[in-house]
Every structure is written in structure tokens, then in C-alpha cells.
Amino acid sequence: MAFPSAPSALWSVSLLTVLLAAVVHSNIVYDEDPLQPVTSDETVSVGGTVTLTCRVAESDNSSLQWSNTAQQTLYFGEKRALRDTRIQLHRSTSTELSITIAEVQLSDEGEYTCSIFTMPVRTARATVTVLGVPGKPQISGFENPVTEGGEVTLTCTSTGSKPPAKLHWYRGDQELEGRPNVVESNPDDPTYNVSSELTLEVSRDDDNALITCAVDHPSLEPGDKRSEQSLRVLYSPKVSIRPESDLPREGEKFHLQCLGNSNPEPTSYTWEKEGGLPPLAKVDGAFLRFERLNKSDNGVYLCRAENDIGQDQGEYPLQVQAAENTADPTAMSTSSRVDHAVIGGVVAVIVFILLCLLIVLGRYLIRHKGTYLTHEAKGSDDAPDADTAIINAEGGHSGAEDKKEYFI
Ligand SMILES: *[C@@H]1O[C@H](CO)[C@@H](O)[C@H](O)[C@H]1NC(C)=O
């Protein structure tokens, strides 16, 4: 007996849930007294529009009325009572009086009252909370480029929020830890000014990095209000040397380029080589130029670059290759002979493998054709009963023979 009752209990619970959900969803919960007006609290941002709704479950045709925070009547039924064009009638029926307030100001915040002139008069209150929309954040504190290893302190401020906004710092997608938000208030201003400081020790990687300050506030969607500050960092050279080609050959025109990788660009470059630069190598700022490479140019080249921040040097070991067609015929032919021998060997192996495959394939095809022809006489391999199994046992001899031949 307990079994069938369980689903029905479950059913009534779920029905109750649906009903409750419907009541909660309508945002208005009717009181037991059907003439008691019902309202709801509202939150609106400065400049927005709020709708105040007052409903009764049943009506005895008594008029509904909305009054403002100063107890001034706004609407009495369909009749406008206050000369304020921001306030408009939204809906008036025997059971509902809804009004809208547009271009909401901070001074509109407070408790509004809905009354129904029954005997006695019944009232309900609705609290309107007005959010002060924070201003676009402003980042200050960065004017001039900073030398690597130095510190930068940025300040982000946002005015006019209510409740106080929260400020967050980011470098790209990564959140940075700023100092706790400082909230400023003022007795004659219901809004708050919020600020946050961020101190960064900058490295060369921070040059052109974007630092973002974003405002987090209930009146905003995430990412609505943010400001960016790009950093400029001065850093010393980190020299690398780039050859014109990776295989410099004797007799060719060639150059080495000294890359400073600094900010600002190096003010000077110095080229050196152990035992002195070759007389025909020409220094041209960041470039060292060779009109006609010669094996006597081989050696380790050194470039030193300098800017106002510091200096660095890099090395490049130059190894001039023999010219492509003119130089050293013995070396050339030896290497090509080796190449030919290797290619010939590979070709021979491939031909050998192909031949073997052809022989095996030929034999297999001949065998396979033989098996196919004798298959009917031999009978089925899968014996469905004892008689055929005996037949198969007799035929098993020839099957084994076939297998043996496949492996040749
Ligand atoms: C309210 O007024 C309507 C017509 O205006 C009338 O039909 C209805 O009976 C009235 N209801 C009550 C409860 O007086």
C-alpha cells in the first residue's frame, strides 16, 4: 500500500513547487487580505527608468494611489497629481496602478507608498534604490618612459558610484594586485569616489605593455568601463649578430648586422675581431660589410652596442665556405662521388626488395588459384555436424599442405 502512494505524494509536492515558482516568479506575493495592495522594491541606475507596480487581488472599485518619498501624491487612479513629466501612468485597472519614473536621479531614492481608499485605508511601501553609475576610470602617474628595474606607480580613480565601485588592475588578461581601494565620501554627496594604486617594477618585457583599470559595479556589465595605459620602458642593449646568409661563400659579397635589441636604439656600435678586422671589411654603423669574402676573413667577430642605459656585446664565428664552382675540385668530386655511391646503394636495395615481392606475389597467386579450384571438392571448413567433421579431418591433410606452401 505504501508503494502506490509514494508517486502521488511526489506529484503533489512537485505541483506545489510549480505553484510556488509561479507566485515567486510574478515577483508579487498576495496577502491573505484580498484588498491589501502589494508592491515590490526596485533598484535602478541614475538616468534609468523604474516602474512601480501596485496590485490588489480583488477590487471593490476603490481608487489606488501612488505617493512619493515626500508623501506627495503622484497618481490617484488615472489622475496625475504632481507636475513632473518624468512620472507617467503605465497601467490603471480596478486591480492595478503602475507608474514609471524616467531619468531617475539620486534624489528619487526612498520609500514610495501605494494606498487603496477602502475603509480603513490600506497601504504598501516600495523602496527604490538608486545606483550611482561610476564614471570612466582615469589612470594617472605615468608621464615619461621608465628605465628597466625602476618602479611605476599608477593611480586609477572613478567618481560618482553608489554603492562604492571596486577597481581591478590587469596586465593583458592577467589580474594584478593593487593596493586596497580607497573610498572617498563627502557629506553633501551621496556618491563615492574610489581610487586604487598599483606599483610595478618594470622590465624590458613591459615596454608597450597595456595596463588596464576596470570598474566593477552592480550598475555595469563586466568590462563596460575600463581604461588602458601603455608603459614605455628604456632598456640597455642585448646584442645579437645576424649574418646576411648562413652559408657565406668565398668570393661573395656579405655583411654582418649587429642587433642592439634596446630602447632607445644604440647610439654607437663597435666592431672588433681577434687579431684585428680584415683590411677590406668596412664598418658601417650596425653593419660590417665584406665586398668579397675570403677564407682569411674567418674568425670570431665581436660587436659592442651602447645606449644611454648601458652596453652589451655579442659574438659571431665567421666560417667562410669554399666557393661553389671555382675552388678545390678534389673536395667537390669526392663529396659528389660519395653522394652517388649512397644513391646507387639505396636504388639497388629498393630494386632487390621489389623483385622479392614480385616473386612472392607470383607464387601466392598461382597457389591461390589452385586452392580455389580444389575448394569445392574439399568441402566446407566449418563442420556443422559430425559427418562433415570427419570429411574435414580427411581433407585436413591437403589444407596443411597449402599452408606450408604459403610460407615458402
Ligand atoms: C465595480 O464597477 C463595475 C462597473 O464600473 C461594476 O460592474 C462592478 O460591479 C463594481 N464592483 C464592485 C465590487 O462594486
Ligand SMILES: *[C@@H]1O[C@H](CO)[C@@H](O)[C@H](O)[C@H]1NC(C)=O
Ligand atoms: C569626487 O571627485 C569629484 C571630481 O574630482 C569631486 O567634485 C567630488 O566632490 C568628489 N566627491 C567625493 C565624494 O569626494
Ligand SMILES: *[C@@H]1O[C@H](CO)[C@@H](O)[C@H](O)[C@H]1NC(C)=O
Ligand atoms: C683570398 O685572399 C688571398 C690573399 O689574401 C688571395 O690570394 C686569394 O685570391 C683570395 N681569394 C679570393 C677567392 O678572393
